[in-house]
Amino acid sequence: MEIQLSLSPTADGLTVTLSGELDSLSAPKLYDQLSQAIKDHPNIKKISFECRNLSYISSAGAGILLLSLDNFGHRGIDFELRNVRPEVYNILDLLGLTKVMSVSNG
Amino acid sequence: MDKYILDFSATPDNLPIIRHFVQEHLAPYISDPIRLNQLTVATEELCANSIVHGNHSDPSQKLRLELCIDKKTLHIYLYDPAPPYALHKYPMPPQLLRKDTNRPGGLGIYLIRQLMDKITVRRRGQSSVYHLVKNLT
Numbered sequence: 001m002e003i004q005l006s007l008s009p010t011a012d013g014l015t016v017t018l019s020g021e022l023d024s025l026s027a028p029k030l031y032d033q034l035s036q037a038i039k040d041h042p043n044i045k046k047i048s049f050e051c052r053n054l055s056y057i058s059s060a061g062a063g064i065l066l067l068s069l070d071n072f073g074h075r076g077i078d079f080e081l082r083n084v085r086p087e088v089y090n091i092l093d094l095l096g097l098t099k100v101m102s103v104s105n106g
Numbered sequence: 107m108d109k110y111i112l113d114f115s116a117t118p119d120n121l122p123i124i125r126h127f128v129q130e131h132l133a134p135y136i137s138d139p140i141r142l143n144q145l146t147v148a149t150e151e152l153c154a155n156s157i158v159h160g161n162h163s164d165p166s167q168k169l170r171l172e173l174c175i176d177k178k179t180l181h182i183y184l185y186d187p188a189p190p191y192a193l194h195k196y197p198m199p200p201q202l203l204r205k206d207t208n209r210p211g212g213l214g215i216y217l218i219r220q221l222m223d224k225i226t227v228r229r230r231g232q233s234s235v236y237h238l239v240k241n242l243t
Contacts, residue, residue: 002122021125024118024154056125056143058150059213087143094220095213 002026007037013046013077014038019053022061031064038072045077052083052106062095069101078102110173114153116161124153124171131173132180135242145180145240148221149173151214152184152236160188160234175242182222182238190227190234193218 003026004019014037022030038044047068069079083106084092092098110131114120128146136142153171161167172183193215218225224239 021122023121023125023150024158025121056146058121058147058154059217060154063213087140090140090144091147091217094217 003029005030005033007033009041009044010046010048013044013048014041015048015050017050017053021056022054022064023056023058024060027060027064030061031068034068034072038075038077047072047077047079049079049081050083051081051085051088054085054088057088057091059095062092062097065097065101080104082106107174107176109175112171114169114171115165116157116167116169117163117165118154118157120157121150121154125150127171128173132175135175135177135180144221145182148218148238148240149182151218152182152238155191155214156184156186156188156234156236160186160191178241178243180240180242182236182240184236185233186236187233190229190236193225193227193236 002020003022006017008015008017016034018030020026034047065079065081073079080102081092082104084103085106089098089103089105092103097103110127112124112127114123125146128149129142132142132145136145149171153169156169157163161169167187169187170185172185174181174183218238221240222238223241226237228235
């Protein structure tokens with residue numbers, strides 16, 4: 001299943017709802033849309049990824065999250081992954097992402 | 107031993123097909139969804155490395171994936187026309203951002219090494235043969 005993205009501005013940030021599979025095919029789409037959203041909303045302080053319907057992540061998907069954190073985190077933007085499924089959490093944890101950003105189980 | 111074969115060309119467009127092939131054929135043997143996902147991820151990472159780095163996403167290059175499974179052990183074989191890549195090149199644990207490129211690097215190989223019990227690669231005829239083993243007991 002291809003990734004489905006929906007971006008919603010909030011009071012001080014952005015909620016990114018992810019559905020489907022985040023892999024090397026879909027990861028660039030996420031990065032492009034995130035970059036554009038941050039350009040459009042330069043004062044955001046937090047990006048929350050709603051991951052309830054994210055069914056799969058590969059190293060390429062995790063890599064895009066790391067790259068986003070590195071490129072946008074220094075602007076003072078906090079990253080948060082919410083409602084992550086156990087299968088996806090397991091992969092993020094193995095890669096060490098749970099140590100560098102807030103990741104909560106679904 | 108049961109055996110399942112998938113022939114595919116070296117294009118990233120085939121990664122979802124590879125994932126679903128693995129999930130479909132391993133699901134009857136592995137009830138734990140986390141474990142099934144781990145094996146799916148390890149197989150996809152192996153194939154993705156061969157497709158993207160070994161064969162430069164050239165769809166004229168043909169690869170074969172074999173899953174051989176019994177009650178105790180899963181063997182994953184990937185037959186790849188490209189020269190073998192260094193499965194042990196990246197350090198453990200991985201650099202989240204590589205110092206040379208400032209981009210994530212080695213995450214896929216790290217996952218393969220974390221998730222599988224044994225990994226070998228050798229050249230046989232016109233193919234590099236990657237062999238991943240997982241004890242299922």
